[in-house]
Amino acid sequence: MSCNANPVVRPIDHLAECGADNAPALLLRGGTLNHKDLRERVARLAGWLKSQISEPGARVASWAAKGELTCLMPLAAARAGLVHVPINPLLKRTQVAHIVHDSGTRMLLGTPSRLTSLEPGDCPADCLVMAEDEALAAAMYSQPLGPSDSDPDALAAILYTSGSTGKPKGVMLSNANMWLGADSVADYLGLADDDVTLAVLPLSFDYGQNQLFSTWYAGGCVVPLDYLTPRDVVKAVERHRVTTLAAVPPLWVQLTELDWPTEVAANLRRLTNSGGALTIELVRKLRGLFPAARLFPMYGLTEAFRSTYLDPALVDSHPTSMGKAIPHAEILVIDDHGQVTADDAEGELVHCGPLVAQGYWQDPVRTAERFKPAPAASSYGGMAVWSGDRVRRDAEGLLYFVGRRDAMIKSAGNRISPQEIEEAALASGLVAEAVALGIPDARLGQAVHLIARPLAGISGFEEELPRILLQQLPNFMQPKVIHWREAMPISPNGKIDRTGLYQELAA
Incomplete structure (x- = not known):
């Protein structure tokens, strides 16, 4: 069955039926x-x-x-x-x-x-x-x-993702969500049955999972890789003649610092990025290292899989743009009055259409905060994902990221809940107050900084807390720096002044 030639929505397990019998599928x-x-x-x-x-x-x-x-x-x-x-x-x-x-x-x-x-x-x-x-x-x-x-609308997967507050929440994905995501990405990336995708991203995330789905939808081959060093990626591209590489900005930074043999770099037909914006300098380096590869900057959120991509033909002229809606997605920029914004006016990115997930598993309160009726301007209607991200749309219809409404930390492509880190610090018995922040970092996008006030009468906390956090939290959540304070700054509303701390540390 050629899935590219017959894009009817099917249960996600039908992806196993898409490729030719003797063609490689999984190395x-x-x-x-x-x-x-x-x-x-x-x-x-x-x-x-x-x-x-x-x-x-x-x-x-x-x-x-x-x-x-x-x-x-x-x-x-x-x-x-x-x-x-x-x-x-x-x-x-x-x-x-x-x-x-x-x-x-x-x-x-x-x-x-x-x-x-x-x-x-x-x-x-x-x-x-x-x-x-x-x-x-x-x-x-x-x-x-x-x-x-x-039923294509039946629940097929729950992907857990950190929220800005509280413990990880499970995003509910249907067969149709994942099937149409595979169809969409295979379409705009132009994947074919002779493509080889190097799967370096975690398969527990939507971006990582789609490495499998879109490649198999096109009848291609996936090479899973848990790399130890960025050079392992270069070696794998050479060994398996990889044509497609998906990554997040911190990995791209590391890969551009390596020597790529010209013939190895030439294997790559396309590069895709999500999980954070590419800087103009990084775009320039990628275009220089891989002149034959098409570069796809993308924006997405687990609650709606992916929302936009920038046409590679526009990367050089519009390197900071998020692009336009991917196939099967409708992206609206909505002002505070629920109306579509004028060109170049800031608003909230709202994602409508069949890629919208089914909400958060057994969490109606948080579901209601993010999944709301689509704006009146939507051609799809139904439920939409109100992202909380502020964007603007220019006269050409290209979108540009302005800022993130919530307090999520994005480090090395991981979405990290500040509260999870703070709770682990408080649970150590060493800390009276704790604030976790994402501070801009050239390599990580954002680095985790923990500001903590020790409990009175406690000694040895400077050495003991890092040891405890290393036991309790995964590596990507570990604070890069712990700042110890005798007192926390207080804002006019009586809460810890997170904004002031951020401004101080980011200066």
């Missing part, structure tokens, strides 16, 4: 699976999952590095009528425990080293915990399941 450490192999592995894993959990809509989670399990689970779980919950392998047991309990996970599959870090009570009592190798071995002997006939 793993143990060898390459062609698209026929991919279909068989997805079918057997789905059959095994259904034999273990017969309840439709039950949640199954994966917590492992990139490999066969994490690549196949999004399709196999959906085919079995289950809901996949991919967990970032960088998270530690505290965050994982929250996710599996919040989602009501019935099965957790992962690498043994991660699973052994869990403690009693971290998983629900009815949750089956199993090592990924054991699950894959059992699946090889299971009865295969053919392509599903699930």
Whole structure:
């Protein structure tokens, strides 16, 4: 089945049916699976999952590095009528425990080293915990399941993302959300069946997951890579003749600092960026290093997958633009009165259309804050995602980012909740008050800075707090700097003056 030639909305597991039998689909450490192999592995894993959990809509989670399990689970779980919950392998047991309990996970599959870090009570009592190798071995002997006939609007995945306050929240994605996302990206990137995508981004995020979906939709091949150093990326591009590379700004910065052999750089047909804006200088470096590659700056949010992309033909002339709406998305800039703004006037970016997610899992309060009726000007109507991001639209229809309304920290492509870091610091028993901020950083986009006031009478806190945070938080949440204060500044409303602290540290 050529999915590019027949863009009917289907259940997400049908992506396994898109490529030609003998064409490569997934390059793993143990060898390459062609698209026929991919279909068989997805079918057997789905059959095994259904034999273990017969309840439709039950949640199954994966917590492992990139490999066969994490690549196949999004399709196999959906085919079995289950809901996949991919967990970032960088998270530690505290965050994982929250996710599996919040989602009501019935099965957790992962690498043994991660699973052994869990403690009693971290998983629900009815949750089956199993090592990924054991699950894959059992699946090889299971009865295969053919392509599903699930409702395209049925819930297929819950992706957990940090909020500006509180613990990670689960974004609910339907089959249609993910299928149309694959169709959209394969379309505007111009992916083809001879493309090879190097999947360096985490598969627990929408941007990372779509590396799989859009490539398989086009009938191409994915090479998963958990890299240790940026040079590993260069070597992989050379070894596998990679044509497509998706990354976030901090990785692009590191990659532009390396020597790229001309013939290796020439392999790349397209570069895509999201998770933060590219600077004009970084655009210049990328264009110089990869003159044959088309550069796609993009903007997205998990609640609506992706919203805009900039046509590569406009990158040199409009390097700071977010571009225009991707296929299947309607993007409106709305003023404080609910009306579409005039050209060059600032407003809120509102995303309408079939890529809009189904809300936050079991969280009607936060769902109501972000998912609201579409503006009257929308041609789609229904529910829309009100992003909270301030943008402007010029006379050509190109969008430009102005600022972020919430307090989210974006560091190395990760969206980080300040409150999670603050709560971990307070829970240490060393800190009376804590504020986490994202301070502009040339390499990370934003670096995490923690401002803390120690509890009276406590000694050794300067050495002890970093050690505790290293145990409790994943690496990407670790403060780059901890600033100790005898007193916190107070704003006129009686709260800690976060704005003043930010201005002081960012100066």
